[in-house]
Amino acid sequence: MDGTTYLSDYRPYPFTLSTVSLTFRLAPRATRVTARLALAPRAAGAPLHLDGEELKLISLALDGAALAPADYLLTETGLTIHPAALPEGPFTLETEVEIAPEANTALEGLYMSKGMYCTQCEAEGFRKITFYPDRPDVMARFHVRIEGEAPVLLSNGNPVGAGKGWAEWDDPWPKPAYLFALVAGELVATSGTFTTMSGRKADLNVWVRPGDEDRTDYALGAIQRSMKWDEEAFGREYDLDVFNLVAVDDFNMGAMENKGLNIFNSKLVLASPETATDLDYERIEGVIGHEYFHNWTGDRITCRDWFQLCLKEGLTVFRDQSFTSDMRLGAVKRIEDVIALRARQFREDAGPLAHPPRPDHYREINNFYTSTVYEKGAEVVRMLQTLLGPDGFRAAMDLYFERHDGQACTIEDWIKVFEDASGRDLGQFKRWYTDAGTPHLTVTETFENGTYTLEFTQDTKPTPGQAEKPPRLIPIAVGLIGPNGDEVVPTRVLEMTEARQSFAFEGLGAKPVPSILRGFSAPVVLERQTSPAEQAFLLANDTDPFNRWEAGRSLARETLIAMTTGAAPDVEYLDAVGGLIADESADPAFRALVLRLPTEDEIAQAIAASGKVADPDAIHAAREALMQALAARHEATLAATFDACALPGAYRPEAADAGRRSLRLACLALLGTLDGGARAAALFDSATNMTESLGALGLLVAQGKGEAALATFRARWQENALVMDKWFTTQLALCPPAEAADRAARLAEDPLFTWKNPNRFRALMGGLSANHAGFHRADGAGYRFYADWLIRLDPVNPQTAARMSTAFETRARYDAGRQAKIRAELERIAAVEGLSRDLSEMTARLLG
Numbered sequence: 003m004d005g006t007t008y009l010s011d012y013r014p015y016p017f018t019l020s021t022v023s024l025t026f027r028l029a030p031r032a033t034r035v036t037a038r039l040a041l042a043p044r045a046a047g048a049p050l051h052l053d054g055e056e057l058k059l060i061s062l063a064l065d066g067a068a069l070a071p072a073d074y075l076l077t078e079t080g081l082t083i084h085p086a087a088l089p090e091g092p093f094t095l096e097t098e099v100e101i102a103p104e105a106n107t108a109l110e111g112l113y114m115s116k117g118m119y120c121t122q123c124e125a126e127g128f129r130k131i132t133f134y135p136d137r138p139d140v141m142a143r144f145h146v147r148i149e150g151e152a153p154v155l156l157s158n159g160n161p162v163g164a165g166k167g168w169a170e171w172d173d174p175w176p177k178p179a180y181l182f183a184l185v186a187g188e189l190v191a192t193s194g195t196f197t198t199m200s201g202r203k204a205d206l207n208v209w210v211r212p213g214d215e216d217r218t219d220y221a222l223g224a225i226q227r228s229m230k231w232d233e234e235a236f237g238r239e240y241d242l243d244v245f246n247l248v249a250v251d252d253f254n255m256g257a258m259e260n261k262g263l264n265i266f267n268s269k270l271v272l273a274s275p276e277t278a279t280d281l282d283y284e285r286i287e288g289v290i291g292h293e294y295f296h297n298w299t300g301d302r303i304t305c306r307d308w309f310q311l312c313l314k315e316g317l318t319v320f321r322d323q324s325f326t327s328d329m330r331l332g333a334v335k336r337i338e339d340v341i342a343l344r345a346r347q348f349r350e351d352a353g354p355l356a357h358p359p360r361p362d363h364y365r366e367i368n369n370f371y372t373s374t375v376y377e378k379g380a381e382v383v384r385m386l387q388t389l390l391g392p393d394g395f396r397a398a399m400d401l402y403f404e405r406h407d408g409q410a411c412t413i414e415d416w417i418k419v420f421e422d423a424s425g426r427d428l429g430q431f432k433r434w435y436t437d438a439g440t441p442h443l444t445v446t447e448t449f450e451n452g453t454y455t456l457e458f459t460q461d462t463k464p465t466p467g468q469a470e471k472p473p474r475l476i477p478i479a480v481g482l483i484g485p486n487g488d489e490v491v492p493t494r495v496l497e498m499t500e501a502r503q504s505f506a507f508e509g510l511g512a513k514p515v516p517s518i519l520r521g522f523s524a525p526v527v528l529e530r531q532t533s534p535a536e537q538a539f540l541l542a543n544d545t546d547p548f549n550r551w552e553a554g555r556s557l558a559r560e561t562l563i564a565m566t567t568g569a570a571p572d573v574e575y576l577d578a579v580g581g582l583i584a585d586e587s588a589d590p591a592f593r594a595l596v597l598r599l600p601t602e603d604e605i606a607q608a609i610a611a612s613g614k615v616a617d618p619d620a621i622h623a624a625r626e627a628l629m630q631a632l633a634a635r636h637e638a639t640l641a642a643t644f645d646a647c648a649l650p651g652a653y654r655p656e657a658a659d660a661g662r663r664s665l666r667l668a669c670l671a672l673l674g675t676l677d678g679g680a681r682a683a684a685l686f687d688s689a690t691n692m693t694e695s696l697g698a699l700g701l702l703v704a705q706g707k708g709e710a711a712l713a714t715f716r717a718r719w720q721e722n723a724l725v726m727d728k729w730f731t732t733q734l735a736l737c738p739p740a741e742a743a744d745r746a747a748r749l750a751e752d753p754l755f756t757w758k759n760p761n762r763f764r765a766l767m768g769g770l771s772a773n774h775a776g777f778h779r780a781d782g783a784g785y786r787f788y789a790d791w792l793i794r795l796d797p798v799n800p801q802t803a804a805r806m807s808t809a810f811e812t813r814a815r816y817d818a819g820r821q822a823k824i825r826a827e828l829e830r831i832a833a834v835e836g837l838s839r840d841l842s843e844m845t846a847r848l849l850g
């Protein structure tokens with residue numbers, strides 16, 4: 003074996019495990035963990051293998067009797083007890099191990115963050131806590147006793163006893179070990195309650211470090227809204243007496259759905275108007291929803307193995323997107339989600355890391371918590387909803403919960419539920435789960451004797467390990483608009499199943515303008531030759547808000563691409579946008595989205611997709627020039643809109659207010675190209691909320707006029723880690739590209755660059771890589787700096803180092819010089835002795 007795990011090698015665990023009793027005696031350098039496992043063989047003769055890493059074995063006993071060294075084998079990865087030493091029937095295995103949470107910098111398993119004990123066990127962290135069958139298909143009931151000095155001692159399930167220096171918890175719901183959690187520390191709670199639809203009362207607590215409790219109200223409200231929404235939208239009720247949520251400052255990911263004890267990166271919990279932006283508020287609500295919704299889609303029904311990750315993640319992202327859509331503006335949320343999908347998932351699909359939502363092999367599963375598994379996984383669920391309709395979808399979901407509650411499932415189980423509920427054969431649809439790559443859809447149209455015909459062709463390029471791409475089932479939502487702007491055919495979902503397929507619309511008086519892929523009904527790239535005039539028409543007239551925005555977006559993209567080779571800005575585009583800025587009938591958030599130009603990364607991706615070489619400097623210049631052209635043409639309207647959107651009164655995070663702030667900042671970004679940053683400077687000085695303060699700061703930085711404001715901001719916020727993360731990111735992402743790499747090097751020397759903290763590391767490195775032309779500086783300075791830091795972080799925190807290496811996944815887009823420089827950096831990383839499995843898998847895939 004080369005250390006690769008294959009889906010096809012799945013075998014059920016040869017033992018059943020009914021209950022687990024754990025005792026923790028906490029100490030930073032020597033925590034003792036005893037585990038009592040109630041096991042029973044499924045069949046005779048199998049050895050008992052328990053996973054375990056970095057554990058010091060203190061004792062090992064079977065049914066109360068110590069095992070002799072000859073009875074078992076202890077390796078770097080676990081403990082195997084010989085079949086001869088095992089009884090034929092049920093037995094109890096008791097182990098005691100010692101671990102050192104303080105030395106755990108990888109932040110996986112039991113570790114310490116600012117004096118507080120916490121855990122992260124998904125995917126395979128529990129094996130760093132005790133010897134255990136650390137696989138999601140082994141589900142057991144956990145009883146946990148914690149002994150420690152900390153005043154707050156938390157674990158999963160319900161509290162069943164506590165005294166000075168100890169607490170006991172019992173989780174009545176069988177669960178896999180990855181959902182285990184423990185927290186101990188000096189914490190304070192903001193508390194509330196929720197009464198479920200059947201009248202059960204649950205106590206809710208948001209736990210934070212003392213001093214942070216003034217930023218917890220929003221999180222508590224978000225838990226309550228999530229609980230209510232899951233009852234209304236999916237009929238799902240909460241199932242424990244208490245729901246605890248803890249904010250932790252050192253965390254590799256966003257958050258974790260441990261049963262009854264969700265653990266969060268503090269950036270996704272703490273919010274006040276002065277410290278959090280509108281986007282932070284929206285994300286906090288969305289991620290709190292996400293983790294809460296996992297209680298059913300993840301915890302009650304989990305995954306059989308880690309290849310099935312998108313079974314819980316894709317579905318739960320779909321659920322949190324629907325939640326946010328209901329809490330805020332649905333049309334705007336959909337556009338934001340598609341922007342994010344294209345920026346991350348389409349980018350992943352177009353490069354060497356492309357993989358299906360359900361991969362079939364991996365070396366390190368942590369490398370597969372990707373946009374493809376999460377966001378594309380959500381799109382696939384959304385297509386099921388489109389195909390079945392809202393009622394059919396709900397009926398299938400009801401069946402899923404009824405049939406699979408308490409089980410560890412597969413994508414096959416999931417598809418079967420949808421087949422049984424709808425009576426349809428979804429065999430072809432399943433390709434969305436097993437095949438990588440983004441289908442490209444081309445379309446031609448004919449109009450003859452009142453019949454309008456759309457002919458589609460689908461094509462997916464080969465991806466690593468998958469040369470052949472058979473056609474998929476693609477739901478294409480289409481509406482037709484008459485020449486006068488009226489909708490003549492309302493939205494219809496065409497089901498494309500062939501490589502090439504035509505759909506006819508009869509009885510039309512005149513040739514219509516088609517609105518294709520409404521609501522982004524499938525995660526595909528639609529390639530359609532249209533005139534700017536037609537796109538401008540759709541931007542003005544489409545009744546589907548997504549496609550209305552999309553028309554403006556593709557106009558902007560095409561204009562920008564033409565400008566990279568010297569064309570002037572397209573006048574049709576400039577005028578179409580002008581019409582919208584002041585259109586009071588359109589929502590401000592929507593108008594802001596139309597005003598915001600595609601990112602440089604998106605433009606680079608589009609250029610590469612058309613087979614050309616992306617030039618980062620030309621792209622940057624084109625985008626700047628288009629902003630200037632828009633501003634010059636619409637200065638008065640922009641200035642009037644900027645003024646009109648000012649909100650008197652106290653900050654409220656509500657979507658309506660956030661939309662106005664967003665439009666205001668979008669106007670400001672354009673106006674800044676004319677007023678030399680005067681308005682931004684004034685806003686920075688007067689802002690009373692972080693949205694406007696940070697927005698203004700970023701615009702000043704982009705103008706090359708940020709130094710004074712950066713110093714003021716730093717002086718004001720140096721004690722607040724989450725705000726300082728923004729300070730690092732904003733100046734790197736938005737500064738003039740030529741200075742980005744040097745600025746990054748300077749910031750890495752700042753005493754506030756506490757690089758072992760994942761948020762801070764991501765703030766700096768992510769800021770640099772977000773500066774497209776800066777990261778891709780032709781002399782390779784950006785690449786070199788970035789690679790140096792990945793090499794430095796890897797031995798400390800391989801998971802985060804590996805994740806950040808995806809900055810290099812777009813190598814193939816650029817010229818030979820840049821490609822060679824990226825390759826050289828990847829080879830340099832790959833050659834590091836003792837490189838982690840995480841990062842070595844990533845570099846191998848990136849090198850192709």
Ligand code: ARG
Binds near residue numbers: 315
């Ligand atoms: N299940 C968590 C979530 O999506 C993410 C955990 C990721 N952990 C990891 N080691 N990759 O909410």
Ligand code: ZN
Binds near residue numbers: 292296314315318
């Ligand atoms: Zn999740």
